[in-house]
Amino acid sequence: MIDFFNANQVLVQATLSGLVLALSIQVPLRMGVFSFAGAGSYGLGGYAAALLVIHLNLNALEAIGLTIVITAFVGLLLGLVISRLNGLYLAMATVAFDLIISVVAINGGTFTGESTGLYGVIVDFTTTTMFIMTVVAVLLVALSERGRTGRRTQAVRDDQQLAASAGVNVRRYRLMAFVVGGALGGLGGAMNVMVRTTIGPLDIGFGLVVLALTMIIVGGTMSWKGAVLGAIIFTWLPHFLDFIGQWQTLVYGVIVALAAIFLPRGIHGVIVDIIRWVQRRRRGTLDKPAPDPSGDPEPEQLLPPSGTSSISPSAPQQPIRGSVARSLLARGAKS
Amino acid sequence: MTVSQEQAAAQPAPAVTPVLELRDVAVHFGGVKAVDGISLRLEPGLVYGIIGPNGSGKTTLIGAITRLTRLTRGELLFDGNSYLDRRASTLARLGVARTFQTVRLLPDLDVVQNIELGFDGRVQDGEKSNRGSWWRTNLGLGTPPEVAQAIARTGLEGFERFYPSELSYGTQRRVEIARAIAMNPRLLLLDEPTAGMNQAERAEISALIKDLRADGLCQLLVEHDVQMMIDTCDYVFAMNTGRLIAEGEPREVVQNPLVQEAYLGRKWREHAADH
Amino acid sequence: MQELVSVISLGSIYLLFSLGMSLTWGTIDVLNFAHGSIFMFATFCAYLILGKTSLPFLAVVGIGVVVGAVLSLLVQVAAFEPILKRARNKRSAEMQILIGGIGIATIPLAIAQVQTKSNPFGLAASTFHVTVWHLGSARITNVAVFTIVVGLAIWGAISVWLRRSRQGLALRSIGVDSETASLMGINRRRLALGTMAVSGALAGLAGVMFTYTTSAITPESGDTLLIKAFAIIILGGVGSMAGVAFGAFALALVETLVLTYTSGSWVDAVAFGLIFLVLLARPAGVFGRKEVRRA
Numbered sequence: 001m002i003d004f005f006n007a008n009q010v011l012v013q014a015t016l017s018g019l020v021l022a023l024s025i026q027v028p029l030r031m032g033v034f035s036f037a038g039a040g041s042y043g044l045g046g047y048a049a050a051l052l053v054i055h056l057n058l059n060a061l062e063a064i065g066l067t068i069v070i071t072a073f074v075g076l077l078l079g080l081v082i083s084r085l086n087g088l089y090l091a092m093a094t095v096a097f098d099l100i101i102s103v104v105a106i107n108g109g110t111f112t113g114e115s116t117g118l119y120g121v122i123v124d125f126t127t128t129t130m131f132i133m134t135v136v137a138v139l140l141v142a143l144s145e146r147g148r149t150g151r152r153t154q155a156v157r158d159d160q161q162l163a164a165s166a167g168v169n170v171r172r173y174r175l176m177a178f179v180v181g182g183a184l185g186g187l188g189g190a191m192n193v194m195v196r197t198t199i200g201p202l203d204i205g206f207g208l209v210v211l212a213l214t215m216i217i218v219g220g221t222m223s224w225k226g227a228v229l230g231a232i233i234f235t236w237l238p239h240f241l242d243f244i245g246q247w248q249t250l251v252y253g254v255i256v257a258l259a260a261i262f263l264p265r266g267i268h269g270v271i272v273d274i275i276r277w278v279q280r281r282r283r284g285t286l287d288k289p290a291p292d293p294s295g296d297p298e299p300e301q302l303l304p305p306s307g308t309s310s311i312s313p314s315a316p317q318q319p320i321r322g323s324v325a326r327s328l329l330a331r332g333a334k335s
Numbered sequence: 336m337t338v339s340q341e342q343a344a345a346q347p348a349p350a351v352t353p354v355l356e357l358r359d360v361a362v363h364f365g366g367v368k369a370v371d372g373i374s375l376r377l378e379p380g381l382v383y384g385i386i387g388p389n390g391s392g393k394t395t396l397i398g399a400i401t402r403l404t405r406l407t408r409g410e411l412l413f414d415g416n417s418y419l420d421r422r423a424s425t426l427a428r429l430g431v432a433r434t435f436q437t438v439r440l441l442p443d444l445d446v447v448q449n450i451e452l453g454f455d456g457r458v459q460d461g462e463k464s465n466r467g468s469w470w471r472t473n474l475g476l477g478t479p480p481e482v483a484q485a486i487a488r489t490g491l492e493g494f495e496r497f498y499p500s501e502l503s504y505g506t507q508r509r510v511e512i513a514r515a516i517a518m519n520p521r522l523l524l525l526d527e528p529t530a531g532m533n534q535a536e537r538a539e540i541s542a543l544i545k546d547l548r549a550d551g552l553c554q555l556l557v558e559h560d561v562q563m564m565i566d567t568c569d570y571v572f573a574m575n576t577g578r579l580i581a582e583g584e585p586r587e588v589v590q591n592p593l594v595q596e597a598y599l600g601r602k603w604r605e606h607a608a609d610h
Numbered sequence: 611m612q613e614l615v616s617v618i619s620l621g622s623i624y625l626l627f628s629l630g631m632s633l634t635w636g637t638i639d640v641l642n643f644a645h646g647s648i649f650m651f652a653t654f655c656a657y658l659i660l661g662k663t664s665l666p667f668l669a670v671v672g673i674g675v676v677v678g679a680v681l682s683l684l685v686q687v688a689a690f691e692p693i694l695k696r697a698r699n700k701r702s703a704e705m706q707i708l709i710g711g712i713g714i715a716t717i718p719l720a721i722a723q724v725q726t727k728s729n730p731f732g733l734a735a736s737t738f739h740v741t742v743w744h745l746g747s748a749r750i751t752n753v754a755v756f757t758i759v760v761g762l763a764i765w766g767a768i769s770v771w772l773r774r775s776r777q778g779l780a781l782r783s784i785g786v787d788s789e790t791a792s793l794m795g796i797n798r799r800r801l802a803l804g805t806m807a808v809s810g811a812l813a814g815l816a817g818v819m820f821t822y823t824t825s826a827i828t829p830e831s832g833d834t835l836l837i838k839a840f841a842i843i844i845l846g847g848v849g850s851m852a853g854v855a856f857g858a859f860a861l862a863l864v865e866t867l868v869l870t871y872t873s874g875s876w877v878d879a880v881a882f883g884l885i886f887l888v889l890l891a892r893p894a895g896v897f898g899r900k901e902v903r904r905a
Binding site: 151155159162163164169222279 | 428433456457496
């Protein structure tokens with residue numbers, strides 16, 4: 001096993017930094033915050049770490065630590081400006097942020113190395129250290145998916161009004177999404193530049209967003225496990241399918257598109273659905289029958305068909321359940 | 336004087352600080368006056384009801400009380416202190432819990448977790464939460480006793496691991512109520528809690544409300560069902576077009592000609608005739 | 611004076627491109643991330659065809675328009691409609707459309723990149739010749755005249771149509787409240803398809819005019835333009851026709867100024883910075899009416 005890792009060090013490293021990059025976008029997405037700023041933070045983190053090493057001679061730990069503080073802070077600033085925006089606006093604003101980082105990198109004169117970038121980032125940083133740091137990051141993310149924080153982030157994602165009435169400070173949670181996304185992105189970028197010793201404009205920018213999205217959407221959008229799955233698949237896939245070669249971007253694009261249409265919660269999401277389905281079968285079905293004469297015990301999830309209004313127009317997220325619609329009709333028939 | 340001013344003047348000065356007080360609360364959306372100058376007081380330990388035809392502004396009023404909707408004017412007081420400057424998310428700490436007109440459960444969490452969401456926002460009762468339970472709650476290990484209690488009170492034992500999509504509408508409603516109870520509230524707002532339920536379920540909810548009342552919880556119910564109102568509430572406010580048109584004991588209010596006129600329904604006249 | 615001509619010409623191209631995006635975004639709530647790729651790929655197809663035969667100017671324009679419309683329709687039918695049908699709620703649908711669009715956008719990009727090896731390509735092989743006129747001290751090409759006239763004309767036509775015609779009203783009502791709209795018998799699907807087709811046609815037209823104006827286009831041009839269109843729409847206000855025009859010309863103006871007075875590489879950053887400026891100062895945009903904030 002160890003030999004395998006040694007022989008494929010570069011791929012392992014790429015998997016680890018890819019995983020952290022994917023998490024930097026997945027964590028906000030899981031919270032309902034459409035932020036792609038993680039990619040920009042990754043670029044910012046890479047350049048920041050490189051500059052810290054080159055100009056201030058910091059060691060790996062110091063450089064990474066400081067970088068994370070920087071990118072988290074930038075994330076916070078970004079969040080303060082845009083976190084109140086709704087989905088699409090937010091997404092595009094974060095894309096603009098990512099592109100600004102690229103533009104600054106290219107136009108930064110000798111400080112950022114312009115189109116060639118920076119090189120000679122020599123520092124003591126082993127793959128093992130990288131692995132440990134990644135595991136710590138993943139652990140923290142995993143913790144945030146459980147218990148109180150996990151429930152509240154779900155509430156923030158699915159139903160902000162409900163979250164507020166349950167005492168969740170929605171604005172603070174959304175801001176945290178930006179901070180955490182920034183920190184994770186910075187960590188990924190910093191670690192990456194330290195194992196590769198160079199960074200250039202071609203390594204950052206919108207391509208990272210596509211890569212991260214591919215990992216998340218196929219692996220699983222709802223959990224860190226999905227990010228791990230996606231990172232492994234899409235780092236090692238080109239290795240095994242090198243006949244794809246120059247068509248890699250295209251193949252990834254097609255995969256993202258197909259996944260967005262057919263498998264929006266990713267492989268992990270499918271697994272979760274299967275597990276739940278098995279649990280339901282084992283438990284047996286339910287519950288007292290619904291209060292309507294047709295007695296169908298298993299209400300399906302429906303999108304309100306066009307023409308049916310929901311009970312209250314202010315309810316944003318809940319689709320009408322089958323039994324609700326039927327009981328509404330039943331009530332109407334009675335009175 | 337307006338009806339509400341008359342009645343406010345007629346009420347004796349409260350001996351206890353009301354849990355909730357509204358003074359001339361109005362909510363205007365552009366030209367629409369959804370709530371138009373409402374004043375009321377809720378005293379601890381009683382069950383209050385709000386009745387009114389659709390569009391009378393009941394749900395808007397609840398939204399105004401819970402700070403999800405902005406006031407055009409008026410004063411909101413909880414325990415005698417104004418909370419006009421507070422955000423919706425801080426009300427949970429004050430002790431205000433609510434259910435929604437349409438059931439709002441998180442689809443990816445099971446029943447226990449949905450209820451725990453309420454517990455998460457719970458009032459601390461003035462003491463620091465001990466370390467042990469912090470770890471338990473945040474690592475998702477074990478169910479806090481308060482949540483188990485809420486489950487027991489709403490009769491949801493056995494449903495813990497079910498997901499909302501698998502439950503009947505009535506059961507989902509009960510989960511919502513359990514979630515609100517788990518918040519350890521001092522004021523419980525129930526927005527049409529029995530909508531879509533059959534008679535048996537309605538009776539259960541009514542019993543639950545009375546049970547909570549016995550614990551001293553102040554509750555405000557928005558309801559359509561007249562019988563439910565009469566059975567469960569101590570005091571009723573009748574609304575129409577954003578104003579209070581009557582208030583008092585349920586039977587009195589129901590017989591009030593203004594109220595009957597607002598509804599223009601046989602249902603109301605029947606009840607008035609029978610009682 | 612010369613600058614003014616180029617500003618108006620550039621602005622018209624931006625206008626055509628952003629118009630398409632603003633239409634779909636402001637009415638059927640679709641933010642088509644593949645819009646930029648369509649812009650580029652329509653021109654790419656024209657380029658390929660010109661490699662086989664020589665065609666007059668209007669034919670090339672026609673190809674761009676048709677290819678753009680077809681591609682846009684394809685995206686709507688093959689991707690966005692299935693997503694909308696399967697999505698659990700509006701928020702996931704939005705996200706999936708966004709992500710799906712990002713994925714789809716890479717397809718034309720990759721094809722063009724492989725074919726041209728990321729080199730710029732142009733439409734020089736048509737039978738069309740650029741003629742130059744002089745207006746005072748400025749040179750105006752017939753390309754510029756065509757762009758400006760057509761751009762403004764189409765913008766005007768669509769503005770009037772949206773405001774006056776029945777379908778226009780229908781389209782606007784979908785944007786305001788789509789459920790009520792369909793309750794009133796408006797065929798959402800047909801209008802959505804029509805809007806996407808027009809949007810794609812505009813993108814294709816913009817692409818062809820862009821290539822004629824700047825004499826070359828790269829496979830990556832579409833994506834940069836996408837963000838600029840976003841900046842334009844945000845500046846002008848989503849759903850506002852006056853806003854889109856204002857934003858297009860304002861951006862063209864600022865970019866040209868930046869280009870003239872500083873080195874060229876910061877030009878693209880103008881749009882990015884503009885986005886943040888607007889979102890900070892006035893998120894609804896100059897002419898905007900739609901609610902942008904959620905919390």
